[in-house]
Amino acid sequence: MPERYDVEAIRADYPILSRMIGGYPLAYLDSANTAQRPKPVIDAVADFAFNHNANVARAMHTLGVEATAAYEGARAKVAGFIGAASPREVVFTKNASEALNLAANTLGASLKPGDEVVISVMEHHSNIVPWQMVCERAGAKLRWFDVTDDYHLDLAKAEAENLINEHTKVVSLAWVSNVLGTVNPVAEIAGQAQAVGAVMVVDGAQGVPQRPTDVATLGADMLAFTGHKLGAPTGVGVLWGRYALLESLPPFLGGGEMIEIVRMESSSYAAPPARFEAGTPPIMQAVGLGAAIDYMTGLGMDGIAAHEKELTSYALQRLGAIDGVRILGPQSYDDRGGAIAFTIDGVHPHDIMQMLDARGVAVRGGHHCARPLHERFGITASTRASIGVYTVEREIDQLADAVVWTRDFFAGKGR
């Protein structure tokens, strides 16, 4: 058991957090976009580059063996972190988007006209567009869960529409929404999907960094996530899949290391995970992901989840108390993720972002790659603050003060 969650001690591992921006201390509230990297991750990546760099698998010399051990070691760490039955169930990709494209293209290969794929209105574009593409190619039908006015998946409507039925081949949903923070009942829906023989894909890009993950409890057949939101370098993501499922799927990209025997007429393919890792993989990035997992595990995922809940609840309270601010997403912090999207009456999110930046507060303004979700609520964009493992209350205070200043400036007051 780690000791008490000591956020100030944790912040010491993140030198970037002591930067000043425009004369203000940086309040980095954009961790749902990308998380900052702790020193142990940066050190692990540097150590690999300085001392062990080589290609994996195909290089047989000492460095090649060390690099392979580091890369495969990272795969084992990922497997342990998410409760996979074996490291062989872990496929490295370049990010969550590629993981979802891999899932869509390999599962999509057997889709036929009349088949259905189910997603939801609250998905990130990465969990919409790949499915649109494969459905169009196969002549399959794309369907989706709507979202209720109180920001949850509309399960009643889905039931009334018989959304998941005998034609459903794939259901792909976000575990935690990157905009609303809503936590979806993935296990319950997975049960419905599996009951009709469909494959349940879970987009864990936001969920995995925020809470303890166990693929069995989650009920998923496949889980996609991305390293850089966990404190790893950019350039590495993961698709986990049940081994029997991965084994039944065709390759996605062709190339080196994903084959068994290549002849000019045709080739036979390697077993997973190699089947899905064509070409030289993101070796150093995977090593960084392994180090990030060690770091997160050291803090304790339960502690991280508790910290996130505490800070999210504080932020909801502070922002919710400001006149003219509307929070998009569940207002209660029970079972909610750490992304808080909001609007300010009369001020466009882009302008809010700019004004907050001038006060050292880093947030994201825009549709957060979830345009359909914004359209559902009649807006084109929002501002999103998000909580990381290192977020402290004073940063939330800085945010709240800057929001009031922004509102007043645009209302023609504070000028």
Added chain:
Amino acid sequence: MDVTQMYQDIILDHYREKHHAGLREPFDAEVHHVNPSCGDELTLRVKADDGSVQDVSYEGDGCSISQASTSILADLVIGRSVEDTLALYDDFRTMMESGGVGTPDEDRLEDAIAFQGVAMFPGRVKCAMLAWSALRDALMRSGAVSNLGPDRSDDE
């Protein structure tokens, strides 16, 4: 630079009260341009079949910079010759690419001079350019000018 200086009164005034807004008939071309990174969207119509820009009408959703830029553009180009409108586009673009240094011609740019401060915020240049790029595209599509080739702001 102080951010509040980017938000000049002229910009905020146009943002609160847009000039020439709404989509009108008749028109020779209609274009829809978006700024995918932040979600600014603009539908713009142009009527320009006698060598001059007779009307620009629009409907858009976006930040104060993109909205005010559209409003000011409409003020500046309605009634102007197509040729001079394209020259003004070049002048505006040059200012936006200047990084905020230099002394753009205030008599020439009129209210659009207010965007000089925006040029110091590279992330926002696209917002200010959205309407201008849309207008240039609409003029090409209307046949008022021959194909000018791709807009450099589409290169990024």
